[in-house]
Amino acid sequence: MTLLNRLNITMPIVQAPMAGVSTPALAAAVSNAGGLGSLGVGATNAAGARKMIEETRALTDRAFNVNLFVHATPxxxxxxxxxxxxxxxxxxxxxxxxxxxxxxxxYQSFAEDDAMFQMLLDTAPPVVSFHFGLPGADRIKALKAAGCTLLATATNLTEACAIADAGCDAVVAQGYEAGGHRGMFDPSAPDDRLGTFALTRLLATTSTLPVIAAGGIMDGAGIRAALNLGAIAAQLGTAFVACPESSADAAYRAALSxxxxxxxxxxxxxxxxxxxxxxxxxxxxxxxxxxxxxxxxxxxxxxxxxxxxxxxxxxxxxxxxxxxxxxxxxxxxxxxxxxxxxxxxxx
Structure with a gap:
């Protein structure tokens, strides 16, 4: 059974977990329509994240994603x-x-946030994803035991290999075109700035994990191109900012136009x-x-x-x-x- 089938996702479309913009209403609307909606909880605490998860569950009975920031301690x-x-x-x-x-x-890194970790074990969202790096092996093992499907962002092959070795279920190939924060594990390291389609094809032919393409994809033609390159789905973020369900303010929407x-x-x-x-x-x-x-x-x-x-x-x-x-x-x-x-x- 493929990853999408296991999660009952009928459209190969993932809404990017935009912290500060994604809302329970947006995530639920995407999931209810057959995609994978997402919540970005890296900018809140365990109580705030729990509230977002509960609100999303009240709006949909389908799978959705909860995204965590796993940055190095500053x-x-x-x-x-x-x-x-x-x-x-x-x-x-x-x-x-x-x-x-x-x-x-x-913002506290998920790698050190015990309250967030316990909250995720208590609520067991269908999908949990990581940005900026990976948590410890104990947290990954516990989340998988709780029934969570795990995704993580990679900007190059080395990061993708680490994600596979850690036991995650899929890798998000984030190209340099993508909006928001680069998911690179070490921001002080050289960045090869791989584009979405080059990175997607590289990971699709070398990684052992299913690949979700992310970065610059805005329409069906981009989704089809990503699938043709071997991705199982495309992740779109900017495309959803202007949706009425997002929390983008009027100035953000005006600037986008x-x-x-x-x-x-x-x-x-x-x-x-x-x-x-x-x-x-x-x-x-x-x-x-x-x-x-x-x-x-x-x-x-x-x-x-x-x-x-x-x-x-x-x-x-x-x-x-x-x-x-x-x-x-x-x-x-x-x-x-x-x-x-x-x-x-x-x-």
């Missing part, structure tokens, strides 16, 4: 963080605000890790600064504070408006309608 560096805040000071001053006095580690969609850019300035988003004032500043951002997610604490100060003054150009290179191809419509259209196009 190394606090007071001097580096102070220099970063000083570099950002003029940005805050432009909106009559001051940068934070110090920066915090705002603007010229900025034609100029997505990879930046570390917002969070401290490489991530692709719509070109805006923050990404432009990040491209010009020579200062070194603190480790992820410490840098994100500053980025979120700046965005809040700017938004309070009516400026929306400092948000984390993540989007892939296919952004101009997005089509605003309810998620179920989008699933039906994507499926029809892919035939």
């Amino acid at each position: 190394t606090p560096d007071a001097a580096r963080e102070a220099a970063w805040l000083q570099t950002m000071r003029p940005l805050f001053a432009a909106y009559n605000s001051e940068p934070p006095k110090e920066l915090r580690t705002i 603007s010229d900025a969609a034609h100029h997505t850019t990879m930046t570390t300035a917002i969070s401290g890790r490489p991530a692709r988003g719509l070109a805006n004032r923050f990404t432009a500043w990040g491209a010009d600064t020579t200062a070194q951002a603190p480790d992820y997610p410490i840098a994100y604490d500053a980025g979120k504070a700046l965005n809040a100060a700017a938004k309070a003054a009516g400026e929306t150009g400092f948000g984390a408006q993540w989007a892939g290179q296919g952004a101009p191809l997005h089509r605003p419509m309810p998620a179920a309608d989008l699933l039906a259209l994507l499926h029809a196009e892919s035939q």
Whole structure:
């Protein structure tokens, strides 16, 4: 039995688990339409994640995915963080605000989050996926014993091999075109920047795991191309941002429909890790600064504070408006309608 059949997924379409944008309503709508809906819980705690899972289960009896961030523990560096805040000071001053006095580690890695781990064992979501790396063997073994199907993101063959060796059930091949954070295990290592289709074909012919293609795929033609290259499914994120069920705010939606969609850019300035988003004032500043951002997610604490100060003054150009290179191809419509259209196009 194939992975999709086991999960009763009738359309080879996965909604990317966009932390901060994906909602129970969006995940359930995708799953109810025959795809695999996803929740991104890397930016919340165990209680918040449990609530999202319970709300999703109230809306669908089909399989859905819960995604965790498994980043390395950041190394606090007071001097580096102070220099970063000083570099950002003029940005805050432009909106009559001051940068934070110090920066915090705002997101806990799943590798160390015992409460999140226990919550997942208690709720046993049908699918659990990992981004930025892999948890320990004990956690993988326990989640599989609880009945969870496990996925993990790879940006190269080495990461894919580690995912297979760890006992996961499928690998998400994330190309450089993808919106949001690069899933690379070590952000300080050289990045070969493999495109989605090159990486998908490489993993489909060499990995022992089923492959889900991710990055820049926006329509049925892209889904069909991924399947032809050996993927079992395609993962789409940016395509769902404009759906009414997503929690993207009005500024994010407007930016997605603007010229900025034609100029997505990879930046570390917002969070401290490489991530692709719509070109805006923050990404432009990040491209010009020579200062070194603190480790992820410490840098994100500053980025979120700046965005809040700017938004309070009516400026929306400092948000984390993540989007892939296919952004101009997005089509605003309810998620179920989008699933039906994507499926029809892919035939």
